[in-house]
Amino acid sequence: MSAMMKNVLAICQKDRIVEWLNDAGYSVTVADNPADAMQTMERQHDEPFYLVLCSDMAPDMALADFLKHIKSSLVSQTMFVLVVLEGTSGKEAVDGLVDAGADDFLFWPVSKAVFFHKLRLIERVALFGRYTDCDIGKNSLIVGLLPGIVHEINNPVAFVSSNLSVMDDYISSVKEHLRLATGLADCLMERGGQTGSCDGELDAYRTFAEDADLKSTVLEMGTILAESREGMQQIESMLNALREFAFTEEEMEPGETDIHQCIETALQVMKNRIKYKADVAKEYGDLPGIEGFPGRMIYAFVIIFDHAVGAIDHQGNLHVRTCINNGRIMATIEVNGCKADSGAPAMPGIGLDMARSVIHAHGGELGVKMQPDSGLIYEVSLPAEGKV
Incomplete structure (x- = not known):
């Protein structure tokens, strides 16, 4: 967890919860009353609290009024307010605190495991809220980089496309070699291996072979395939980078x-x-x-x-x-x-x-x-x- 998400402001009489938080490595500041809490938040503007822990039994506290006050304050707009309610609190009390700005509730008494489970959920929500602007900025940055990215993808695409056109010609040449060679072989088999009786087929094959060097063609095809494979790897590398860059951790799981x-x-x-x-x-x-x-x-x-x-x-x-x-x-x-x-x-x-x-x-x-x-x-x- 980041240092920013270690800062907790506690305004409650639940010493056991404060002890749990301290033992878990959180930085807990305890405020005695709402006025003290507001002054504390102002002093820690550079390292704000991400969580305000309140209790409906805190001393001298009109909780609903306090929640409205901190929710309207610029310094506390990114804070998450968790209210610990006594088990006897009714639905009307909960609805009133929701209207006042409470983000979530726990009913006392609560086990340590349940409390920290709730805290983990809050931290994920807090991270999601913090990264909303990050996603907007990322999208804007992608738009600015898009022409260059398209260029980096288009270059190997054009190169591979050109190579495929050359390969098409080479494959046609190899096919012609095979056709003429097959014709010559069939003739020789029919005539009992007498080359003199297959002069036409032999001349056709020799003439084509002189114009199209099969060995050089095959070697060149290997080079073109290697270059095309490299081009495809460049495209794959860029697309993988884009996928990793543009990926949004929807579940907010690190x-x-x-x-x-x-x-x-x-x-x-x-x-x-x-x-x-x-x-x-x-x-x-x-x-x-x-x-x-x-x-x-x-x-x-x-x-x-x-x-x-x-x-x-x-x-x-x-x-x-x-x-x-x-x-x-x-x-x-x-x-x-x-x-x-x-x-x-x-x-x-x-x-x-x-x-x-x-x-x-x-x-x-x-x-x-x-x-x-x-x-x-x-x-x-x-x-x-x-x-x-």
């Missing part, structure tokens, strides 16, 4: 994420943009897989590469390095030949903010530094045992 594969897929998606602006070099270390969302991570790297290539003035170099450093996965993308106004330290552009959000959701950080020689360095840091 899986094993290979950072190197994410980088390679991002480079493949960006191939047409990169090849005209930069030469790519890669130095990969030995990285473990982490738990995460591969499609999201690919999207983050596509944004980074897109930003890096956009910063190049005319021609530059793009160097990708990965390693493990102090228990964290480090992926560094260094680019040179940048424009004088690239202005990286403030992380300009909505795109990089989205990339940072995705990486942050995986427990990581994204930083950008300017180099004195017109270069930029993008540094992605992720926990080596990352979970979302």
Whole structure:
């Protein structure tokens, strides 16, 4: 789970739940009353709470009024509100809290297993909400990259199509060889092997064989097949990259994420943009897989590469390095030949903010530094045992 989804604000008298959360590694802040809770949320604007845990028995609390207040606050619009109700609460109370802005309920007493099952469901919903804008941004980025992607697919398609046309001619030549050779063989068999009685068939075969070198034709066919196979592999590679890039984890279930594969897929998606602006070099270390969302991570790297290539003035170099450093996965993308106004330290552009959000959701950080020689360095840091 990411650091952003570890922050919980508790405004309830259920000490046992707070203890469960602390034992599970959550960062729990306990507020004594609604006013204290609002001040706490304002102070933690940079690292907001993803969950507000309330109780209908909290001291000095008009719960419905409090829920309306925090739901109308900009700082709390992305928070999920879970209300712990006493088992005696009636339907009217529940309906009133729903109208006020409660997202979900638990009835006390509740077991630890049931509580954490509910928490896992909430976390999936929270991730889905956070990634809605990510999906919109991804679709916009695909539209922008589409002409280059089509070009990268169309080139090998045209090449393979041309090769197939040549192969058609070669196959016709081989068929003619076979027809004439078969005719000559049949004649010889009928005439008892007397070549003199098959002069017509023999002359026809010799004349054709002199004009069409069968050995060279067969060798050339092998070369064309190998080249066509390579072209089809290029198409397959691009389509696979697009499928991985465009994939949406509908169930929001994290899986094993290979950072190197994410980088390679991002480079493949960006191939047409990169090849005209930069030469790519890669130095990969030995990285473990982490738990995460591969499609999201690919999207983050596509944004980074897109930003890096956009910063190049005319021609530059793009160097990708990965390693493990102090228990964290480090992926560094260094680019040179940048424009004088690239202005990286403030992380300009909505795109990089989205990339940072995705990486942050995986427990990581994204930083950008300017180099004195017109270069930029993008540094992605992720926990080596990352979970979302």
